[in-house]
Amino acid sequence: MKREEIYRKYFPKIVGFGLNTIGVFAPRKAAEVALDVFCTPRRGQVQSYQKKFLKKFKQVTLDFNGLPIMTYDNGKSGKKVLLCHGWESNSFRWRKLYRSLKDEDLNIIMMDAPAHGGTGSDKFQALLYGQMINTVSSHYKPDVILGHSVGGYSSIYYMAQYKPAHVNQLVILASPDKLIDITNRYFKMIGLSSRVGSRYYKLIKERFGNDISTYNAADYASMIDINGLIIHDEEDDINLFYEAEAIHSKWENSKLIPTKGLGHSLQDDSVYSAIASSIL
Numbered sequence: 001m002k003r004e005e006i007y008r009k010y011f012p013k014i015v016g017f018g019l020n021t022i023g024v025f026a027p028r029k030a031a032e033v034a035l036d037v038f039c040t041p042r043r044g045q046v047q048s049y050q051k052k053f054l055k056k057f058k059q060v061t062l063d064f065n066g067l068p069i070m071t072y073d074n075g076k077s078g079k080k081v082l083l084c085h086g087w088e089s090n091s092f093r094w095r096k097l098y099r100s101l102k103d104e105d106l107n108i109i110m111m112d113a114p115a116h117g118g119t120g121s122d123k124f125q126a127l128l129y130g131q132m133i134n135t136v137s138s139h140y141k142p143d144v145i146l147g148h149s150v151g152g153y154s155s156i157y158y159m160a161q162y163k164p165a166h167v168n169q170l171v172i173l174a175s176p177d178k179l180i181d182i183t184n185r186y187f188k189m190i191g192l193s194s195r196v197g198s199r200y201y202k203l204i205k206e207r208f209g210n211d212i213s214t215y216n217a218a219d220y221a222s223m224i225d226i227n228g229l230i231i232h233d234e235e236d237d238i239n240l241f242y243e244a245e246a247i248h249s250k251w252e253n254s255k256l257i258p259t260k261g262l263g264h265s266l267q268d269d270s271v272y273s274a275i276a277s278s279i280l
Contacts, residue, residue, distance in 0.1 A: 016190030023196035031199035035207075038186055039123040043088040044116035050092040057110070061118070064135045070118030071111045071136055074098075078105030081279060082142035084133060085110075086149025086174075087124070090117030093148065100272035104280060111136045113151065126179070126215075127208065129154035134162050144279050146171040149239060149264065153177075153217045156247070160220035171229045171275055173266050174236055177243035179215035217243075221251035228254035229278045231271055238264040 015037060023030035046054065057072035072091050085093045091110035098108060114121035114128050121128065133154055137145070145167055147155035152175030159170055176182050187197050204212045221228070228251050232244030241258065248256040262268050 012190045016192050019190070019196055020193045023193055023199070027195055027199040028203070030196045031203045034190075034192060034196060034200055035203060036123070038183075039115075039125060041088045041115055041124055044090050044113075046090055046092070046117050050090070053092055053095045053098075057108075059118075062135055062139055064120075064132050067114070067120035067132075068118065069111060069120070069132050069136060071109060071140070073140070074102075074106075074108045076105060076107045078107055079144065079279070080107040080109060080140060080142040081144045081146060082133075082137060082140060083108065083110045084129075084145065084147040084151035084155055085113060085116070086147075086151045087113075088116070089113075089148075092117075096267050097272050097275065100269065101276060104276070106279075109136070109140050109142060113154075126150050126154050127157060130157040130161065133158040134164075137162075137164055137167065141166045143167065144169045144171065146173070146275065146279075147175065148173040148266070149175060156217045156220045156224065159226070160223040163223075167226065169227050169229070169279060170224065171231070171278060172244075172247070173231050173271070174233065174239050174264050175217055175230070175243065175247060176239040177217045177246045178213075180212045181243070182239075183212060218246040218250040221247045221254070224251060224253075226253065229274070230254055230256045231259065231266060231274060232256070233259045233262045233264065233266060235261060236264045 019030045019034050057074055060071045060073060062069040062071060083094045090112050094110055112119040114132060115124040145155050152172035201212050230244050230248050232241055234241045244256060248254050257274055
């Protein structure tokens with residue numbers, strides 16, 4: 001078994017064992033550490049082999065309350081499309097989609113999420129991402145926003161909270177729905193005890209002001225009145241297909257395209273073709 005495989009298999013359980021041990025004596029402290037681990041990406045910084053692609057774009061750093069947001073702009077004059085990547089990734093993830101669209105008259109803009117790529121913050125939070133999307137969107141005024149995974153979740157949150165007049169279409173790839181479901185999958189992965197998990201839920205409410213059960217993409221989608229395209233693979237084992245169905249059911253002007261065998265990444269010509277047909 002390779003080192004990376006061993007790490008993926010055993011490290012989460014080691015983390016959970018440590019948190020559960022701390023939780024016997026100090027459940028709040030264990031919950032704080034669990035949340036810290038959950039919000040800290042292990043990957044997503046720009047690697048040397050990714051720089052060649054990113055250098056194709058004009059790099060513009062925007063400010064969000066003292067934190068830098070790295071953006072990339074291809075400088076074309078056509079319809080503006082903002083791309084928002086997912087967890088433990090960066091704007092390099094869009095290289096294949098960009099290649100499929102590069103001959104179109106589209107002003108492609110990409111942004112790095114908080115604690116990813118060239119964007120600041122030592123922690124990632126989906127709502128913070130939504131707030132940063134607002135900063136980027138206010139600057140570039142995109143016509144279309146396209147988000148993958150948690151980038152889709154944060155884009156939906158952004159549209160519901162800020163209702164920008166300049167955005168007229170939203171494309172969502174493999175988005176999660178309920179934060180509580182994501183959290184429960186995290187608990188299961190590391191084997192977190194119910195004692196620490198219960199304190200974790202209380203900590204979420206203390207820090208963010210609402211019960212964890214209220215942070216649902218489907219509920220945010222119900223507040224959106226622009227056209228939406230949702231693409232989700234039926235075999236996605238990260239964010240499950242029923243989550244796309246839930247979002248679609250609450251989003252009146254949305255279309256759901258299911259795929260099969262593409263997994264969570266959705267890096268496929270059929271997906272790029274569906275996106276192009278929708279936004280062009």
